[in-house]
Amino acid sequence: MxxxxxxxxxxxxxxFDAYIARIAATIGPQLESHCITPAHFAFTWMTAAELEFTFLSTSGRYKPYREVMQALFYRTLFMAGIKQPREIFTDTQREACLAGYAExxxxxxxxxxxxxxxxxxxxxxxxxxxxxxxxxxxxxxxxxxxxxxxxxxxxxxxxxxxxxxxxxxxxxxxxxxxxxxxxxxxxxxxxxxxxxxxxxxxxxxxxxxxxxxxxxxxxxxxxxxxxxxxxxxxxxxx
The missing domain is CATH 3.40.50.1000 (HAD superfamily/HAD-like)
Structure with missing residues (x-):
């Protein structure tokens, strides 16, 4: 057997320590100015991506997880209480944070x-x-x-x-x-x-x-x- x-x-x-650390180093002060900790945003962004990733998959529209996570960066910031996230954060910061997931x-x-x-x-x-x-x-x-x-x-x-x-x-x-x-x-x-x-x-x-x-x-x-x-x-x- x-x-x-x-x-x-x-x-x-x-x-997930390296991912959280990268978020803290990249946008930590901006998040904390809105009373959002890097650890909480890391969890919220990742969890939102997992939710949408799963919903896409179960409805027959599978997309790779990384693509879903990348797309949800600004929406997650908005849902966390930042009203105009594209005026505060950049695509370059998004990619730097996302790179932490590969580290x-x-x-x-x-x-x-x-x-x-x-x-x-x-x-x-x-x-x-x-x-x-x-x-x-x-x-x-x-x-x-x-x-x-x-x-x-x-x-x-x-x-x-x-x-x-x-x-x-x-x-x-x-x-x-x-x-x-x-x-x-x-x-x-x-x-x-x-x-x-x-x-x-x-x-x-x-x-x-x-x-x-x-x-x-x-x-x-x-x-x-x-x-x-x-x-x-x-x-x-x-």
Missing amino acids: AKHVVFDVVGTLVS LTLRSGARECIELLREQGFTVWCLTTGDVARVRGYFERGGWEFPLEQFVSCDGLGVAKPALGAYRAVYDRFADGDEKWFAAAHLWDVSAARMVGFRGAYCTEYEQEGVWEVFGKVEVVADSLVEMARKIIKDNSI
């Missing part, structure tokens, strides 16, 4: 987490909404080459998470009797993957609050990536 763990990448194995780095414990799983015979996969070259670059900048053949991008599937087809496309690669886990720091992600048959592992390091009453329980919950790996291994050995 083969054993597989499919990871979400951005937000799970990779943190993300691995979360603490990510490498140890994956190495622990591999040592126990798990094949580790990545399923991402981003393009493979950019997402794989996060690993390479950390001095770690992740096998290209174990990356799956929604850009190649033409359907985005949390549409069940995105998870099923990966799930169906594995044999019926295989052990199949999906691991993420987004509970919506883990709970959706469980709908197609994956066992779910959730790391609370990013969201802190599981909101179990909305998303339901999963098989493994841990406060760090390394602890999550150990719990998956232990659960598999029972």
Whole structure:
């Protein structure tokens, strides 16, 4: 029996710290003059992009995530309370902020987490909404080459998470009797993957609050990536 763990990448194995730092360095004082912190704008912009990206995908009008995020910069500023954002901010600033999303780095414990799983015979996969070259670059900048053949991008599937087809496309690669886990720091992600048959592992390091009453329980919950790996291994050995 083969054993597989499919990871979400951005937000799970990779943190958003560099993205937030780039926003702070580029437009931080302008945001703060409107009582908006760089961290809050980073979250709001990213979340707005994820929402529209998902709506486009589920209505059959898929567009790459980066294109959607780029297009929503000024709208997000407006929705945050800045009445005429195009009079205050520029396209050059937008591109500089967006570039921060390509500078993300691995979360603490990510490498140890994956190495622990591999040592126990798990094949580790990545399923991402981003393009493979950019997402794989996060690993390479950390001095770690992740096998290209174990990356799956929604850009190649033409359907985005949390549409069940995105998870099923990966799930169906594995044999019926295989052990199949999906691991993420987004509970919506883990709970959706469980709908197609994956066992779910959730790391609370990013969201802190599981909101179990909305998303339901999963098989493994841990406060760090390394602890999550150990719990998956232990659960598999029972």
